[in-house]
Amino acid sequence: MAATTQSTFLTTNPPSTGLRQLWQTLTTPAVSLQGEERRQTQLLLALLAVGVPLAYLCGALGIILELFFQNERAVGTIVLSTTFPLALTVIYAVARTDQARLAMRALVVLPTLVILLSTVPFSPQDNDDFFLYFLSLGVVFASLLLDQRGTTLIAVINLVTIGLMLALIPTWDFVLVTDELVFNLFVPALLIVSASVRGRFIADIRTQIAVAEAAQATAEAAQHAEAEARQQAETASQVKSAFLASMSHELRTPLNSIINFSKFLERGMMGPVNDDQTETLREIIDNSEHLLGLINDVLDMSKIESGSLKLFVEDDVDLNELMNTVIASARALIGEKPVTLRAHIDDALPKMLGDRQRLLQIMLNIVSNACKFTEKGEVEITATVSGEGQIQIAVRDTGPGIAAGDREAVFEAFKQTSAGLRKGGGTGLGMPITRSLVEAHDGRIGFESTVGQGTTFYVTLPIRSDNLKATL
Numbered sequence: 001m002a003a004t005t006q007s008t009f010l011t012t013n014p015p016s017t018g019l020r021q022l023w024q025t026l027t028t029p030a031v032s033l034q035g036e037e038r039r040q041t042q043l044l045l046a047l048l049a050v051g052v053p054l055a056y057l058c059g060a061l062g063i064i065l066e067l068f069f070q071n072e073r074a075v076g077t078i079v080l081s082t083t084f085p086l087a088l089t090v091i092y093a094v095a096r097t098d099q100a101r102l103a104m105r106a107l108v109v110l111p112t113l114v115i116l117l118s119t120v121p122f123s124p125q126d127n128d129d130f131f132l133y134f135l136s137l138g139v140v141f142a143s144l145l146l147d148q149r150g151t152t153l154i155a156v157i158n159l160v161t162i163g164l165m166l167a168l169i170p171t172w173d174f175v176l177v178t179d180e181l182v183f184n185l186f187v188p189a190l191l192i193v194s195a196s197v198r199g200r201f202i203a204d205i206r207t208q209i210a211v212a213e214a215a216q217a218t219a220e221a222a223q224h225a226e227a228e229a230r231q232q233a234e235t236a237s238q239v240k241s242a243f244l245a246s247m248s249h250e251l252r253t254p255l256n257s258i259i260n261f262s263k264f265l266e267r268g269m270m271g272p273v274n275d276d277q278t279e280t281l282r283e284i285i286d287n288s289e290h291l292l293g294l295i296n297d298v299l300d301m302s303k304i305e306s307g308s309l310k311l312f313v314e315d316d317v318d319l320n321e322l323m324n325t326v327i328a329s330a331r332a333l334i335g336e337k338p339v340t341l342r343a344h345i346d347d348a349l350p351k352m353l354g355d356r357q358r359l360l361q362i363m364l365n366i367v368s369n370a371c372k373f374t375e376k377g378e379v380e381i382t383a384t385v386s387g388e389g390q391i392q393i394a395v396r397d398t399g400p401g402i403a404a405g406d407r408e409a410v411f412e413a414f415k416q417t418s419a420g421l422r423k424g425g426g427t428g429l430g431m432p433i434t435r436s437l438v439e440a441h442d443g444r445i446g447f448e449s450t451v452g453q454g455t456t457f458y459v460t461l462p463i464r465s466d467n468l469k470a471t472l
Helices: 002-012 017-026 035-068 074-096 100-119 129-145 146-168 178-266 275-306 319-334 356-373 404-409 418-423 430-440
Strands: 313-317 339-345 350-354 377-385 388-397 445-448 454-462
Touching: 002 454, 017 035, 017 319, 035 074, 035 100, 074 100, 074 418, 100 129, 100 146, 100 404, 100 445, 129 178, 129 388, 146 178, 178 275, 319 339, 319 377, 350 356, 350 454, 356 430, 356 454, 418 454, 430 445
Parallel strands: 339 377
Antiparallel strands: 313 350, 377 388, 388 454, 445 454
């Protein structure tokens, strides 16, 4: 990971911006190298691209200093100044091929070989023991390019080299190279510890990266599956809505015919009927009308789900007239039950912008539920104008109330509360349709309920909504 980091730094921050393209060319590994080996080779090439020119420059300066500022030529210095740059050039050439691993090994042992070749054969008399500092350069290279084991191996080789030179060079002794020996012990020790810590750090980072990549892959797969499932669900919903709309239209026509013909028969328009026949015909009409109401609810819900519900908007809907119709229907629904109907309708209700039929449907759905579930007590209907340009309608009953566990089901399609299931006779579409129609008029609907005491539904409708335009 350290090699990768260095490689990225050296590649993205070349010495000269004007030579960026040349720098990328000099530090680009062979095409056959991939992954970690490619990144390490890129670091190697970057080091050599900088090191080779510096080695030639330092070598030339070393030779000049030895030739012109000293009386004696230090042959070892000249050999070192020439062989090291040439060796680096060869290593760079090898690193540009697919033998990058060989180039790395050659670079880390190069300082040791150069020291042996430039010092031992010539047995210098000027005690050039400072060459031993040069050995630590191999450990530095190893710490960058190899792991902890490789760094340790090069450090051991350097110590063996110092011992060999003490044995082969007669002018050297242990006291003479004490400083260099300490230096070659201290620097490798630091680099080995650093390599160990770095190795564990890199391993932890790679583990975290692997876990993160696995989590990301899992999340992407889950998102893809969720998106696919959502698409399938939307497609199925659209198909279902289209089917329900088509079937509702097909069912309503013959059902209306059944209702109308039954009414003709009940009224004796096709001949006299007795009391039993009249009662049977009335049951046929009632059940058919109930079934027609269910079909209309399914049709409305399918339009809402498919987004095809259209409002016939008028700008002069008389709410007083609609409320009178609702109150009359409520009286009929209560019938003989011991329930008192109370109505508090503001006489100054303004004419509003909206769909007359859908507004009536909203109020009838709420009021019919109140009358249906209230067996005794009272049903109260109020309609007032608020100071915010809105109509507020409230329907309060003393029915069984809605339990806390049933409240979420009130506005969900095809779901009914416990009281609704016991009462029977519905599809669970009335209140979901009502909410959709209220929201289509830019209104709000909600309720408060206490089990055993009753429920109050609230509807707030704007008198004029900027989102509604008169159809005619």
